[in-house]
Structures are given as C-alpha cells and as structure tokens.
Amino acid sequence: MDKILRVNMTDLTTKLETVPAEWAGLGGRGLTSTIVAAEVPADCHALGPNNKLVFAPGLLTGTAAANSGRLSAGAKSPLTGGIKESNAGGTAAQMLARLGIKALIIEGLPKEDKWYSLHVNMDGVTIQEETELLGKGNFAVIEALEARLGKKTGILTIGPAGELKMTAANISVKDPDSKIRSHGRGGLGAVMGSKKIKFITIDDTGAPKVQIADPEKFKTAARTFAKALLDHPVSGEGLPTYGTNVLVNILNEAGGLPTRNFTTGQFEAHDKISGETMHDTIVARGGKPKHGCHAGCIIQCSQVYHDKDGKYVTSGFEYETIWGLGADCCIDNLDDIAKADNIMDDIGIDSIETAVMFGVAMEAGILQWGDSKEMLRLLTEEIGKGTALGRILGGGAGSVGRTYGVTRVPVVKNQGIPAYDPRSVKGIGITYATSTMGADHTSGYTIATNILNVGGHVDPLKKDGQVELSRNLQIATAAVDSTGMCIFIAFPALDIPECLPALIDMINARYGIALTGDDVTNLGKHILKVERQFNIEAGLTNKHDRLPEFFKTEPVAPHNAVWDFTDEEIDEFWNF
Amino acid sequence: MHIKVKLFATFRNGRFKEAGQERQEGTNCRKIILELGLTEEEIGIILVNGRHASLDHLLQDGDTLSLFPLVGGG
Ligand code: SF4
Numbered sequence: 001m002d003k004i005l006r007v008n009m010t011d012l013t014t015k016l017e018t019v020p021a022e023w024a025g026l027g028g029r030g031l032t033s034t035i036v037a038a039e040v041p042a043d044c045h046a047l048g049p050n051n052k053l054v055f056a057p058g059l060l061t062g063t064a065a066a067n068s069g070r071l072s073a074g075a076k077s078p079l080t081g082g083i084k085e086s087n088a089g090g091t092a093a094q095m096l097a098r099l100g101i102k103a104l105i106i107e108g109l110p111k112e113d114k115w116y117s118l119h120v121n122m123d124g125v126t127i128q129e130e131t132e133l134l135g136k137g138n139f140a141v142i143e144a145l146e147a148r149l150g151k152k153t154g155i156l157t158i159g160p161a162g163e164l165k166m167t168a169a170n171i172s173v174k175d176p177d178s179k180i181r182s183h184g185r186g187g188l189g190a191v192m193g194s195k196k197i198k199f200i201t202i203d204d205t206g207a208p209k210v211q212i213a214d215p216e217k218f219k220t221a222a223r224t225f226a227k228a229l230l231d232h233p234v235s236g237e238g239l240p241t242y243g244t245n246v247l248v249n250i251l252n253e254a255g256g257l258p259t260r261n262f263t264t265g266q267f268e269a270h271d272k273i274s275g276e277t278m279h280d281t282i283v284a285r286g287g288k289p290k291h292g293c294h295a296g297c298i299i300q301c302s303q304v305y306h307d308k309d310g311k312y313v314t315s316g317f318e319y320e321t322i323w324g325l326g327a328d329c330c331i332d333n334l335d336d337i338a339k340a341d342n343i344m345d346d347i348g349i350d351s352i353e354t355a356v357m358f359g360v361a362m363e364a365g366i367l368q369w370g371d372s373k374e375m376l377r378l379l380t381e382e383i384g385k386g387t388a389l390g391r392i393l394g395g396g397a398g399s400v401g402r403t404y405g406v407t408r409v410p411v412v413k414n415q416g417i418p419a420y421d422p423r424s425v426k427g428i429g430i431t432y433a434t435s436t437m438g439a440d441h442t443s444g445y446t447i448a449t450n451i452l453n454v455g456g457h458v459d460p461l462k463k464d465g466q467v468e469l470s471r472n473l474q475i476a477t478a479a480v481d482s483t484g485m486c487i488f489i490a491f492p493a494l495d496i497p498e499c500l501p502a503l504i505d506m507i508n509a510r511y512g513i514a515l516t517g518d519d520v521t522n523l524g525k526h527i528l529k530v531e532r533q534f535n536i537e538a539g540l541t542n543k544h545d546r547l548p549e550f551f552k553t554e555p556v557a558p559h560n561a562v563w564d565f566t567d568e569e570i571d572e573f574w575n576f
Numbered sequence: 577m578h579i580k581v582k583l584f585a586t587f588r589n590g591r592f593k594e595a596g597q598e599r600q601e602g603t604n605c606r607k608i609i610l611e612l613g614l615t616e617e618e619i620g621i622i623l624v625n626g627r628h629a630s631l632d633h634l635l636q637d638g639d640t641l642s643l644f645p646l647v648g649g650g
Contacts, residue, residue, distance in 0.1 A: 233646035244649025249584050253642040255626040319649050452648045
C-alpha cells in the first residue's frame, strides 16, 4: 500500500498516513505542488515554521520504464517567493518508490538549536540528532554515511550553503557512483537547512517490487517507449555522445549564447569550452563521455570528467554550468570550470544560479572578467565558509545585483536566467517570463523548436508563435515532471508519434486506469494553474511575469535583437 | 564568390572544422552538403550567418554556413 510519511520537526514526531483519494493519481511535481498549495500558506516566510519541504517520486518511478527515476522536491522557494518544484536523478527516488512512499512531507521547525537527520526504511521514518557531520561538504557526508550505514544507502544532503540558509543552496542526491545530482534551483537547500535537517538516509531493504496492474501491457509499452528514446537522433546519439554541452557551439553560432553578463551573444573562446572539445578531452583522459544519473537511464547525457592526471573532477557537467562560468564570465579554462562544478556540488549550491551570479559579480567589480582562480577562491573561502561576502554571493544573482547597485541583473522572480539569450531566442524568453518557477529553461524548453528543429521550427528571432510554443511545452512539461521521467524524453516525444502514447500506456498499465492524451494535457494545465494560484496568493502576479528592463533597451549582437513583447502579449500565455 | 563553411559535432570527423571555399554564384546549401558527403537526413540545423536556413537557400558572397547534425541538450 502506498503511503505518505509526515515528519513534524517542531515536536519531533513522525506519522504514517494513507494516501488521500485526491492525491492517488498524482506523482512527482503534480504531487509536490498540490501538497504545497494545499498545506503551505502562500504568504508564509519560506524559511519559517509554516513552509513544508515535500519529496515525491514520479508516477512511474521504481518501475522498469526507461528514464523514470527522478525525484521531485517542492516547497515555497526562499529565492523566488513563489512555489518551487525541482527534480533530480540519483538513487533516492527509486528507493522511495519501492518503499511505497508516495510523498515525504517535512513540516515545522525545531525549537532547540540542534541539528537532525531523518532515516527512511520499511518501518517508516525516524528522526535522530546529528552532530558529527555538521559543516561538512556533501562528498564527505556521503562517504561518512556509506561507512556508517552501508554502500547502498540512499542519501539526500545539504552542504554548508544549505546549513547557512543561502537562497542559492541546493539539495544533493547521491547517484549510483556515490557522486552527486542536485535539486538545484530555487534554494530548497535553505528550506532543508531551516528545518535543521543535515541529511536524509534511505534503506530499502525488504521493500517489495513496485506493483504493476497489467504487467503484459506494461512490458509492451515500455519496449515501444525505450525504442523511441533510442531511435531519436537527439536522445539516441547526440546527448550520449556530447552531453548537453554540445549547445555551446550551437548557441554561439545562432548568436544566443549570453556572454559577459548578457552583453553580447557570442563568446570568442567558445571552442575551448565546447561540447566537442569536452568530449575529446574526456576520452583522452580516460573519463566517461556517457553516463546515467540513475539506474534505468538509457539516454545517458551525463559524463565523468577527469583532470590531466586522469583523476575524477566532476560528473553531470552540464551546458548551463559551462555556459555560465564560461561565456557569461568570459572564462575559457574548462578544467577550472570543472573544479568549480565539483566545489559547487560539495558546498551544495546551485550551479546555474551561482554561474549567473558570478557574471553579475564580475560586472560589480568583485572579481575580474575571466578570473577563474579568484572565482574558485570565492567559492571555497567565502561562500563555502559563510563569510559576509560569501553570504551575499550565496544569495544568487539578484542578491549581488542589489547589494552592489548593478542594473544588468538577469533574473526573473529573482531567479537567474540561464544559458539562452531571450532577445535572440524569443520563445525561451516567454518561458522565463511566465514560468511559475522563475527563470527556468527546463519548464518549457523552446530551444528544441527554436534552435534544434525538434518538434518543427519556430524562428527564434521573430515573435510569431512563441507564446503558443512556450504554453504547449510548459503544459506538457508539468505533466512529464509528474511521471518521474527525465525531461529529455521530450525530444523523441515531440517527433516520434508512438512515444507519448507509450508513456501514457505505461501509466495506465501501472495503475490499472485509462488515461487519455487529453487527460494528461489537462493534468499539465491543472498543475500550472495550481502553481500560479499559489504564486498570486504569495504576491507574484502577472507584473512579475516580465523580463528585466535591460533586455528591452540593450540590443544584443550579432542580430541586434531586443526583447520586444508587450505586456499584453506575454499575459496571453495564461489564456488556457 | 567566397563562403565560409563551419562543421560541428560528428560532422567534423574526417572532415574539417572550418574552411573557406570558392563557389559559383547561385550555389545552394544542399549542393555544399552533398559535396561534403553528407546526406539531407543527417542534417539537423543549417545556419547561414547565424540564422536558420533551408536546404534550398541560395548562398551569397561572404556568407558563413554552419552545419550541425541532429543533436541537442538542455
Ligand atoms: S538523460 Fe541525463 S538527466 Fe536524463 S536521466 Fe539520463 S543522465 Fe539523467
């Protein structure tokens, strides 16, 4: 029987609850957002006693469905002040699903100045006081916990940034190699830190297999689905070969690679940080060009990056991180960017927010453009140690902009704008503006259609069709984020007609239900509306669905494009 | 006319990264693609001077043609 685990940090009690009927058909983002909207007062302080941190595996997590092992984390975000869902790979989601845990809800704040950990197993969840691992980085936490509880233990942990409640702090999830994947965006690490939980461990010993209502039907659908993933050139070949970082050269050629804190659209040294260069470097040094963030991923966009001596530096080395520290900060040293990626994993801070922040920090004169050594020092010595400067930096791009009086601050709803210039790739600008999450490329990835010719083509430099494109993708994404699927299944889903029906068939076979394509679209719409309503009650209205002013007034080379949507055109997004 | 051709990802294997070429006026993207030993099906993105273009697009003196296989990320 599926269950809800509830942890009250105020009186240090835990409860095992049955799943209310209205939550039974939900998982992942659909469930975390529904719970947050239902139980968290929208106007509460995100770091106060009334916020709740919710973890939920997706509807298909724990099954044999390819790429279904992602975990959603939700809460009110201390960064945006609105609702947040952030999903990540790693081993935790599948363990929770096997344990029949539909959601883990953490509420309240401890009365005493003590730190705790949670342990989840077949019997439920328990709270222990924790002293030993306080102040430790995430890699040390994982190592110590594997020694304490065994190699197979699932782990969710926060680093020093989360303990210090920095609004760019993330939650780290142990991956199958005992390295780290992250619930990166929106400062959920600070929420976990506010509840004084250093880590959550999971032991799925004795857990039964996930029940499938119609195993034959499931098998057939799972096979069709996996075939679509492998047949599509992007998910079957492009992503495993070059990872997401192949985008550096594509966006650079298309003039949409934000460079030098969004002042131009092309980076002179793009080749030094490109996916092609990275691939050759990884192969030459004996790293792994392809790698999965969880068992059952057959796309394998991740990779393992080694240094010159063939020693591990980082994995899950994403385009957005490399773009941000690279082009946006004018750093052309991929090895230093890889080191920074590792440090960010260790101190537990979002690599997108932090990369965007460094672009603003360079503009503010805190460090010089391209100074990768000083960037590494600021990460370790200031952010990692929680100095006064470190806390300002750890608050993200908006925090640094406000503190230093910078006017070119690329954020929406105070969350840093990633990797694609909204002036020259206009569809993604609509997503940044309207997403309930703040600037978030994954919530409606128009790059697929604007740049990559997946799902047709909509000219990135024109306004036509962008609102509709972003709306359709945001609706579909909200639904996909509820299944536990990695969003990269969208590439085959947009082009191969059998892909989406197979996904729906798997859900139907798993639960013995009969959802149609329309039901799934309606689910996506419903989730967006629930999230939007929460945001409105929290004070984020359509006036916050806007890009920063400088995008309208500063044309970006090489196309001299500006952000030219009117407010009314943007607001059209919500007409569904 | 003189054009610049840039290749990316797997298209570079056994070919080049960037090359200047002399061409007759009125050459379209398809002709160059086929002469490189690439097929239309392999082509993911064609950019001419950073703008998306079709196979039939006629190139002009001084153009930069960038070719990508179907790749992606995010
Ligand atoms: S494709 Fe990449 S992000 Fe998606 S599940 Fe696989 S490794 Fe994780």
